[in-house]
Amino acid sequence: MDTNEKNIVMKNNIIIKAKYNISTLENRIFLMLLYKLQKNNDAVIKCEISHDEFKTIIKKKQTSSIDSISDLLVNLRKQSIYFRDEEGWGEYGFINGFKYIKSRKTFKIEASKEIHMYIGNYLETGYTPVNLAIFFCLINPNAQRFYDLLRLWSGTKSIINYKIDELKELLMIESKYDRYNDFKRRVILPAIKELNETGYFEIDIKENKIGRRVDSIDFIVKDLDKRKYFTKEDTVKEIPNKIIEEVAVTLDNVIIDDKEEPVFENKFNTSQTNINETKVTEFEYFVPDEALFTKGTLRSFKLDFKGIDFKNEYMKRAFNDAVSIVMEKDDVETIKVSSYKFFKGCLDNKIVEYKIGATCC
Secondary structure, eight states: OOOSTTOEEEEEHHHHTSBOOOOHHHHHHHHHHHHHHHHHTSSOOEEEEEHHHHHHHOOOGGGSSHHHHHHHHHHHHHOEEEEEETTEEEEEESEEEEEEETTTTEEEEEEOHHHHHHHHTHHHHOEEEEEHHHHTTOOSHHHHHHHHHHHHHHTTOSEEEEEHHHHHHHTTOTTSOOSHHHHIIIIIHHHHHHHHHTTSEEEEEEEEEETTEEEEEEEEEEEOOOOOBOOSSOSSBOOOHHHHHHHHHHHSOSOOOOOOOOOEEOTTOSSEEOOOOOOOOOOOOOOTTGGGBOHHHHHHHHHHTTTOOTTSHHHHHHHHHHHHHHHHHHTOSSBOHHHHHHHHHHHHHHHHHHHHHHHHO
């Protein structure tokens, strides 16, 4: 596989926010599996990865032999990945099994049903573009995870906040690094250093304390990578710049929290820098069906989608699709606060989908 910048995985945000702890090579194999299955774009749960393709992501000869790759796949099959829904965490496998086909010098790999489902429905649940050319160059497994966790938000936020306990949970290291300084020294700083060294990120951190205890970290992120996306018709396709300019703020993630950006200390200036959100005033414009919203969610809708003309045929379709998805999922007739964030994410992605369709036609 040619791991150039055109190879992009539209990684389901549910997979990004999953709990798992696997090695660097296992994570590369997992991402290649996602890429292959997404590229196939069909209901087949299996894919083939050739020995030569494995060699592009496993550079050392001693770990790129048939036996060594088989061992890595065995380990990956035994590992667990945990997905969270409203009922809590569920445990699943990465792959169900594999077989090496000697005549074709390829590995036939079967993904777990849960993984395959999330590969296919990324437009419904939200997604983050993962550039294989960058990801496969990362050596530290924690750098791989932070690549995902920061890129999840970097298209819409310059300050990304994670609680320490949440990070340790997602990395499955809750029982390690009781002292924050050890966690920072062994996990946070090496991962950020490696991401900065790729040349695609400029990341700084600010610690937020409750009393004397560091409770959370603000990651101050400048993501310098381009945005490339899949469409339903193509396996990998670069969206024209005009479309990127119109919808870039909605593409990277579907669950945008409504916290105000916190104050952080600029490492180049000892003064405090206050990051103020632009104040947006409510105004009247066309809403396809105001009766679907509560008073609070209607106001949020008008603020979040103030630049969208829902009289447009394609945008009205996007709206109706998002409403149908939310109502079927939550079995509701009104979009309340509890379901609004999911609705917003669905609509963000449907807008992108229909804008692409309108432009391509």
